[in-house]
Amino acid sequence: xxxxxxxxxxxxxxxxxxxxxxxxxxxxxxxxxxxxxxxxxxxxxxxxxxxxxxxxxxxxxxxxxxxxxxxxxxxxxxxxxxxxxxxxxxxxxxxxxxxxxxxxxxxxxxxxxxxxxxxxxxxxxxxxxxxxxxxxxxxxxxxxxxxxxxxxxxxxxxxxxxxxxxxxxxxxxxxxxxxxxxxxxxxxxxxxxxxxxxxxxxxxxxxxxxxxxxxxxxxxxxxxxxxxxxxxxxxxxxxxxxxxxxxxxxxxxxxxxxxxxxxxxxxxxxxxxxxxxxxxxxxxxxxxxxxxxxxxxxxxxxxxxxxxxxxx
Amino acid sequence: xxxxxxxxxxxxxxxxxxxxxxxxxxxxxxxxxxxxxxxxxxxxxxxxxxxxxxxxxxxxxxxxxxxxxxxxxxxxxxxxxxxxxxxxxxxxxxxxxxxxxxxxxxxxxxxxxxxxxxxxxxxxxxxxxxxxxxxxxxxxxxxxxxxxxxxxxxxxxxxxxxxxxxxxxxxxxxxxxxxxxxxxxxxxxxxxxxxxxxxxxxxxxxxxxxxxxxxxxxxxxxxxxxxxxxxxxxxxxxxxxxxxxxxxxxxxxxxxxxxxxxxxxxxxxxxxxxxxxxxxxxxxxxxxxxxxxxxxxxxxxxxxxxxxxxxx
Numbered sequence: 001x002x003x004x005x006x007x008x009x010x011x012x013x014x015x016x017x018x019x020x021x022x023x024x025x026x027x028x029x030x031x032x033x034x035x036x037x038x039x040x041x042x043x044x045x046x047x048x049x050x051x052x053x054x055x056x057x058x059x060x061x062x063x064x065x066x067x068x069x070x071x072x073x074x075x076x077x078x079x080x081x082x083x084x085x086x087x088x089x090x091x092x093x094x095x096x097x098x099x100x101x102x103x104x105x106x107x108x109x110x111x112x113x114x115x116x117x118x119x120x121x122x123x124x125x126x127x128x129x130x131x132x133x134x135x136x137x138x139x140x141x142x143x144x145x146x147x148x149x150x151x152x153x154x155x156x157x158x159x160x161x162x163x164x165x166x167x168x169x170x171x172x173x174x175x176x177x178x179x180x181x182x183x184x185x186x187x188x189x190x191x192x193x194x195x196x197x198x199x200x201x202x203x204x205x206x207x208x209x210x211x212x213x214x215x216x217x218x219x220x221x222x223x224x225x226x227x228x229x230x231x232x233x234x235x236x237x238x239x240x241x242x243x244x245x246x247x248x249x250x251x252x253x254x255x256x257x258x259x260x261x262x263x264x265x266x267x268x269x270x271x272x273x274x275x276x277x278x279x280x281x282x283x284x285x286x287x288x289x290x291x292x293x294x295x296x297x298x299x300x301x302x303x304x305x306x307x308x309x310x311x312x
Numbered sequence: 313x314x315x316x317x318x319x320x321x322x323x324x325x326x327x328x329x330x331x332x333x334x335x336x337x338x339x340x341x342x343x344x345x346x347x348x349x350x351x352x353x354x355x356x357x358x359x360x361x362x363x364x365x366x367x368x369x370x371x372x373x374x375x376x377x378x379x380x381x382x383x384x385x386x387x388x389x390x391x392x393x394x395x396x397x398x399x400x401x402x403x404x405x406x407x408x409x410x411x412x413x414x415x416x417x418x419x420x421x422x423x424x425x426x427x428x429x430x431x432x433x434x435x436x437x438x439x440x441x442x443x444x445x446x447x448x449x450x451x452x453x454x455x456x457x458x459x460x461x462x463x464x465x466x467x468x469x470x471x472x473x474x475x476x477x478x479x480x481x482x483x484x485x486x487x488x489x490x491x492x493x494x495x496x497x498x499x500x501x502x503x504x505x506x507x508x509x510x511x512x513x514x515x516x517x518x519x520x521x522x523x524x525x526x527x528x529x530x531x532x533x534x535x536x537x538x539x540x541x542x543x544x545x546x547x548x549x550x551x552x553x554x555x556x557x558x559x560x561x562x563x564x565x566x567x568x569x570x571x572x573x574x575x576x577x578x579x580x581x582x583x584x585x586x587x588x589x590x591x592x593x594x595x596x597x598x599x600x601x602x603x604x605x606x607x608x609x610x611x612x613x614x615x616x617x618x619x620x621x622x623x624x
Contacts, residue, residue, distance in 0.1 A: 165521070205516055208520055
């Protein structure tokens with residue numbers, strides 16, 4: 001076998017998709033939490049999944065996010081017989097911070113390392129999108145791309161091939177709260193209107209352009225003004241108890257802005273300063289304590305490297 | 313009178329609004345053509361318009377674009393009695409390259425100079441929008457902003473106040489053709505659908521974000537890929553004979569891309585190299601000669617300063 005017989009260890013980050021105004025096109029990677037995966041090439045044909053966590057995810061490769069991504073990659077690398085992946089997830093499925101994307105991205109980055117990095121990041125995004133399809137029936141890339149590229153990414157378009165634009169952002173502190181309620185991505189998509197008023201669409205693409213400009217110009221005030229969503233948030237926020245309290249409370253303590261992470265239920269807020277991000281964490285805890293809802297709070301930063309290969 | 317008794321001379325540039333994907337939010341200023349205006353303060357109350365060109369535009373201030381903009385500005389500067397403006401337009405009304413915006417922008421920039429530049433560019437945009445309202449019944453700013461700021465500008469939003477984001481673009485060569493047909497802005501707006509499919513809106517804001525990133529990153533290839541419009545161009549291009557020939561012919565000779573300037577009938581193409589822009593000009597001339605349509609072609613660059621105050 002011409003490839004590495006080593007075992008590779010991968011840390012795959014959580015990600016925030018949509019980023020308020022950028023529905024289906026913007027996303028960024030978080031420094032915490034991360035899934036951990038171990039991959040090795042085997043002589044057993046196909047993909048073998050071993051789950052080492054409590055989430056009881058499917059192990060049949062076509063029904064597993066990492067499995068579907070690896071199967072797509074194996075079709076492009078017919079010289080490989082098989083691959084085994086052991087998965088220890090920390091990113092809770094259904095949390096809205098890219099749990100399935102982490103599995104898919106970590107798997108293809110790990111296998112690519114074992115294959116001598118023969119595939120480009122753009123190709124890895126394509127493979128990983130087959131994993132997202134298993135999770136949400138849609139081949140979207142707005143979590144996958146930041147999980148693989150790191151930082152903030154824009155997906156210009158997904159057809160004919162994903163066109164990923166990395167955006168060099170200034171330092172940002174991110175506070176995320178995951179209230180323990182279930183919002184299925186497929187349900188969250190179903191309640192969206194299929195048509196939107198042109199007037200709202202114009203406001204939205206003005207904000208997307210401004211958010212991209214704010215990030216690239218390192219203009220925090222502009223980032224804050226651009227974090228406005230007139231299309232998706234008004235519909236989806238009603239699914240998330242505490243949304244308005246978290247948003248208004250976070251603004252009150254100085255957050256730049258934020259909103260629903262992906263399709264929820266997690267909410268995220270961006271801050272220029274660490275002390276503000278801490279105050280936002282307090283707002284989040286207080287909100288869900290008052291509502292009597294179990295919750296996790298992550299206070300973190302933007303991961304600028306994406307999935308990382310680590311010593312075993 | 314505390315203000316200047318001099319006469320100020322202003323060159324007000326043509327502008328390209330929309331810039332393919334950025335309907336109502338993006339625009340840039342052209343080095344050529346320009347309108348020329350002379351303004352002076354008077355003791356005669358109100359605004360006096362003197363047209364020194366062949367276009368026979370209204371001279372009643374409330375019905376004249378420059379007049380309406382100046383009246384809005386006078387309401388904010390009650391210490392001024394009156395202003396006289398002589399206008400020599402070169403930018404043909406109805407051409408789709410911001411003829412009315414040039415009149416409005418030049419007028420307010422000129423009067424601001426006479427008032428010791430007491431108003432910010434952002435405030436000037438607001439005054440000038442009253443002029444655009446006279447021309448097209450809509451207070452849009454996508455021609456006004458680049459005419460005042462120069463370069464490429466993004467209007468993040470127009471309410472509560474216009475939020476203008478200047479975008480530092482790389483050098484670009486611009487070729488514009490104005491075929492001598494009439495497309496009224498109001499008509500061009502009327503044929504647009506009031507609702508758009510969410511899927512198309514997502515594609516559009518992916519392109520807007522990518523175009524902003526391409527400009528700020530000076531990434532010509534990305535600029536080219538992002539010059540795609542799935543919402544407005546398919547509807548409006550049918551009003552413009554020769555559209556497909558100009559577009560495909562320009563791509564064939566190496567243009568980055570382009571489309572309808574504002575609401576047409578002018579078409580514009582962006583090129584990285586001057587020789588390409590010349591070849592595009594040939595494509596444009598050939599197309600309209602074959603169609604037997606009178607036309608003007610401008611081969612120019614992006615004006616990075618906006619309206620200019622010149623010696624009299």
